[in-house]
Amino acid sequence: MQHRHIRASAFAASLVAVAALALAACSSSGNTANTAGPTLDAKAGICGTAETTTLTVGLFGTFGFKENGLYDAYHKLCPNITIKEDDVEQSADYWTKLKTRLASGTGLDDVQAIEIGFVADVVQNHASQFVNFASLPNSAALKNSFYPWKWQQASNPDGSATVGLGTDAGPEALCYRTDLLQKAGLPSDPATLATKWTTWQDFINFGKQYEASTTKQAGSHFIDSAASVFSTAVYQGKEAYANADGQPDVENSDGVQTAWKYATQAAEAGITAKLQQFSDPWNKAFASGSFAALACPTWMMGYIQGQAGPSGSGHWNVAPVLPGGATNWGGSWLGVPNAAKNKAAAVAFVEWATNKDQEVTMWASKAQGGHWPSNQLAAEAPAVKNAKSAYFSNAPVGQVFGKIAGEMKIPPIGLYDTQIQSVFTTQLTNVETKGTSADSAFGDALDQIKQITG
Amino acid sequence: MAASEVLEPVTRRATTRTRRRRRLPGSKAAYAYIAPFFLVFGAFAVYPWLDTAWVSLHDVSLTTYDKQTWVGFGNYRNLFTNDFFWNAFKNTITIGIISTVPQLCMALGIAHLLNYRLRGRTFFRVAMLMPYATSLAAATVIFVELFGYDYGLINWVLHNLMHLPRIDWQGSKWPSQIAVSTIVTWRWTGYNALIYLAGMQTIDQGLYEAAALDGASRWQQFRYVTLPGLRPTILFTIVVSTIGATQLFGEPFLYSPIHQPDGGTSGYYQTLGLLMYQQGWTYDHLGLASATAWTMFVIIVLAVVLNTWLARRSYGRVAAMQTTVKQAGQR
Numbered sequence: 050m051q052h053r054h055i056r057a058s059a060f061a062a063s064l065v066a067v068a069a070l071a072l073a074a075c076s077s078s079g080n081t082a083n084t085a086g087p088t089l090d091a092k093a094g095i096c097g098t099a100e101t102t103t104l105t106v107g108l109f110g111t112f113g114f115k116e117n118g119l120y121d122a123y124h125k126l127c128p129n130i131t132i133k134e135d136d137v138e139q140s141a142d143y144w145t146k147l148k149t150r151l152a153s154g155t156g157l158d159d160v161q162a163i164e165i166g167f168v169a170d171v172v173q174n175h176a177s178q179f180v181n182f183a184s185l186p187n188s189a190a191l192k193n194s195f196y197p198w199k200w201q202q203a204s205n206p207d208g209s210a211t212v213g214l215g216t217d218a219g220p221e222a223l224c225y226r227t228d229l230l231q232k233a234g235l236p237s238d239p240a241t242l243a244t245k246w247t248t249w250q251d252f253i254n255f256g257k258q259y260e261a262s263t264t265k266q267a268g269s270h271f272i273d274s275a276a277s278v279f280s281t282a283v284y285q286g287k288e289a290y291a292n293a294d295g296q297p298d299v300e301n302s303d304g305v306q307t308a309w310k311y312a313t314q315a316a317e318a319g320i321t322a323k324l325q326q327f328s329d330p331w332n333k334a335f336a337s338g339s340f341a342a343l344a345c346p347t348w349m350m351g352y353i354q355g356q357a358g359p360s361g362s363g364h365w366n367v368a369p370v371l372p373g374g375a376t377n378w379g380g381s382w383l384g385v386p387n388a389a390k391n392k393a394a395a396v397a398f399v400e401w402a403t404n405k406d407q408e409v410t411m412w413a414s415k416a417q418g419g420h421w422p423s424n425q426l427a428a429e430a431p432a433v434k435n436a437k438s439a440y441f442s443n444a445p446v447g448q449v450f451g452k453i454a455g456e457m458k459i460p461p462i463g464l465y466d467t468q469i470q471s472v473f474t475t476q477l478t479n480v481e482t483k484g485t486s487a488d489s490a491f492g493d494a495l496d497q498i499k500q501i502t503g
Numbered sequence: 504m505a506a507s508e509v510l511e512p513v514t515r516r517a518t519t520r521t522r523r524r525r526r527l528p529g530s531k532a533a534y535a536y537i538a539p540f541f542l543v544f545g546a547f548a549v550y551p552w553l554d555t556a557w558v559s560l561h562d563v564s565l566t567t568y569d570k571q572t573w574v575g576f577g578n579y580r581n582l583f584t585n586d587f588f589w590n591a592f593k594n595t596i597t598i599g600i601i602s603t604v605p606q607l608c609m610a611l612g613i614a615h616l617l618n619y620r621l622r623g624r625t626f627f628r629v630a631m632l633m634p635y636a637t638s639l640a641a642a643t644v645i646f647v648e649l650f651g652y653d654y655g656l657i658n659w660v661l662h663n664l665m666h667l668p669r670i671d672w673q674g675s676k677w678p679s680q681i682a683v684s685t686i687v688t689w690r691w692t693g694y695n696a697l698i699y700l701a702g703m704q705t706i707d708q709g710l711y712e713a714a715a716l717d718g719a720s721r722w723q724q725f726r727y728v729t730l731p732g733l734r735p736t737i738l739f740t741i742v743v744s745t746i747g748a749t750q751l752f753g754e755p756f757l758y759s760p761i762h763q764p765d766g767g768t769s770g771y772y773q774t775l776g777l778l779m780y781q782q783g784w785t786y787d788h789l790g791l792a793s794a795t796a797w798t799m800f801v802i803i804v805l806a807v808v809l810n811t812w813l814a815r816r817s818y819g820r821v822a823a824m825q826t827t828v829k830q831a832g833q834r
Contacts, residue, residue: 141784141785145565145784148565148566148568148787149565151566152565152568152569170566174566174567175566325760325761325768326761327761328760328761329647329760330651330652330653330760465786468785468786471763475765475768476768478768479768479769482671482674482768483674483768483769496586497587500585500587500782500786501786503562503788
């Protein structure tokens with residue numbers, strides 16, 4: 050559902066990407082009866098159609114709709130609608146498949162999830178192939194229910210086309226190990242840290258104190274990786290990897306320059322555990338305690354619990370601050386292709402699945418919750434706003450992330466953000482582990498980025 | 504046999520025009536018999552092969568598939584002036600050599616041993632094939648663990664038992680290439696050994712007896728009876744291994760700790776297969792990826808021709824020596 054699925058688990062799936070691509074054109078979405086007209090008919094009621102319909106929903110990774118009982122709830126609301134999920138493990142493979150289907154115009158599911166890694170591509174190259182949520186009769190009400198930045202990321206610059214409605218988002222704070230900070234003789238309560246971690250410079254200086262401590266846990270470092278700093282700071286600029294037109298522009302980006310400066314500073318100061326994010330050693334380090342802090346979008350809390358396990362409960366906390374200002378990592382949307390067989394029913398389902406109540410469920414559910422709402426009405430609901438996380442020392446996560454999500458200003462996202470970011474974080478690993486100089490690593494990154502942008 | 508009856512007219516059909524006409528129904532049946540293969544071959548080999556050539560002359564993205572622009576040989580020009588291509592090219596050759604040469608030598612030795620009457624011979628023969636039957640993904644996960652920097656078994660042996668410095672099997676060039684080659688070698692040695700074994704069993708036992716009578720040692724028997732007898736088999740395995748090495752993809756892809764086609768943080772083990780995948784699927788430049796695919800095809804053809812020539816030439820020497828030995832024996 051978020052960024053992490055590009056890399057996490059079941060990597061073998063990518064091996065069959067080529068085969069899947071070849072088959073994609075042949076497979077059909079397996080609909081049964083449907084007669085829903087191509088126009089969006091308000092009279093068909095809240096379900097979009099009165100006919101018995103099987104609605105296909107194309108997702109990637111563990112999206113959580115099925116796990117949190119949304120399909121069952123929808124079937125109760127609309128007994129004539131049965132939902133069939135079509136899930137691809139890796140979001141990169143999902144996107145390749147979706148592109149193939151968009152190119153051929155066949156095999157599209159009624160609802161197609163769109164991830165932040167390729168939403169810019171959908172907006173720039175495929176907006177005409179998706180239902181435009183900005184032109185629906187109720188578009189003003191829809192727009193007001195979402196965070197403005199979330200709506201904008203799925204819209205073209207003038208706002209005339211919007212390809213999907215937001216599901217989850219990833220407002221970022223910092224997650225840290227209270228026990229490790231205490232061992233190192235440093236302050237560990239969230240309120241004090243909020244004053245000490247307001248800028249990246251302060252944050253790095255704090256890290257130096259950690260490394261200098263004689264009592265710190267042997268072999269541990271302050272943060273997991275320089276990438277943790279980079280991926281966060283880059284989206285705090287006016288521009289990240291793309292200019293205002295959504296075209297890749299790395300060399301003139303203030304976000305890239307600042308982020309590179311702080312990330313290499315962190316690497317050279319030796320405050321990182323030199324791990325590649327989402328690699329196996331990184332996963333293992335959550336349990337072994339190789340680092341005391343990391344940049345932490347809402348979904349990372351679930352990731353930490355999964356990796357560190359029940360024994361980590363109470364050792365972790367969330368600092369109500371992000372050095373350099375509020376930003377976001379990850380998130381998805383639901384779109385409806387114009388070629389969908391059950392378009393009206395699909396639009397009705399998308400509006401329902403992203404409305405306040407469902408996004409509250411997606412956050413609060415015991416089964417597979419933790420998906421921060423991109424619907425700001427849901428974020429205001431008590432079940433979200435007053436949420437505390439027992440695992441994270443009862444941190445008031447609802448308040449912390451709600452505040453950050455409300456303050457966010459997001460630079461434009463471009464076609465190749467995911468690929469470009471991966472190049473930079475790879476080069477940062479070279480700075481951390483091989484002592485490559487910051488300048489030469491930056492040059493290597495630019496060379497590789499030319500391969501991407503063509 | 505029915506098949507040869509059907510096929511015979513085809514070979515004779517050129518004799519006269521009238522006869523050919525009369526025999527035509529038979530020919531049709533023959534074509535019908537072979538048609539399924541060629542239909543499948545055409546759809547899944549020839550067509551993609553030609554289409555790839557066509558795509559390689561265009562600027563193509565999957566996301567804007569309807570907007571393809573003709574660039575002529577631009578993609579190839581880009582490729583041949585591209586450091587990333589030459590890096591992958593060199594890596595493919597070095598990993599290919601590090602994995603194939605020891606692999607085939609070991610396979611030959613193992614096959615030679617298995618060719619003797621051993622207790623539990625069937626068990627050993629089946630065991631040889633186990634790596635080949637193991638899932639590549641599962642095996643590579645194990646190898647990644649073995650080659651781990653801090654907790655890997657190999658570094659543990661090096662560091663704790665032999666008091667040598669740890670080796671960075673991921674982040675250094677030759678160690679990472681050796682690690683990837685080890686996976687390839689582990690997987691394919693048994694397979695090649697079985698093929699050699701099958702080849703060895705077609706060699707007339709009488710030759711060995713005659714050689715033994717002439718006082719040839721085991722090594723001499725291997726050198727002057729087994730090796731020449733295995734010549735076509737060895738050629739076959741060299742050709743197959745060369746193709747496999749040029750297309751190497753799964754092992755280096757899965758060896759990357761973040762499962763990306765970048766061949767490590769500095770591209771130390773990015774092969775041509777990984778580069779092609781990265782260009783096509785990660786970066787969505789299908790034209791460039793197709794150019795890489797076609798270049799790989801040409802490289803394979805050249806490598807196979809070169810290998811065959813080398814193998815024939817060195818065999819020629821062995822054959823000549825064999826004749827000398829025989830003549831010496833006669834004298």
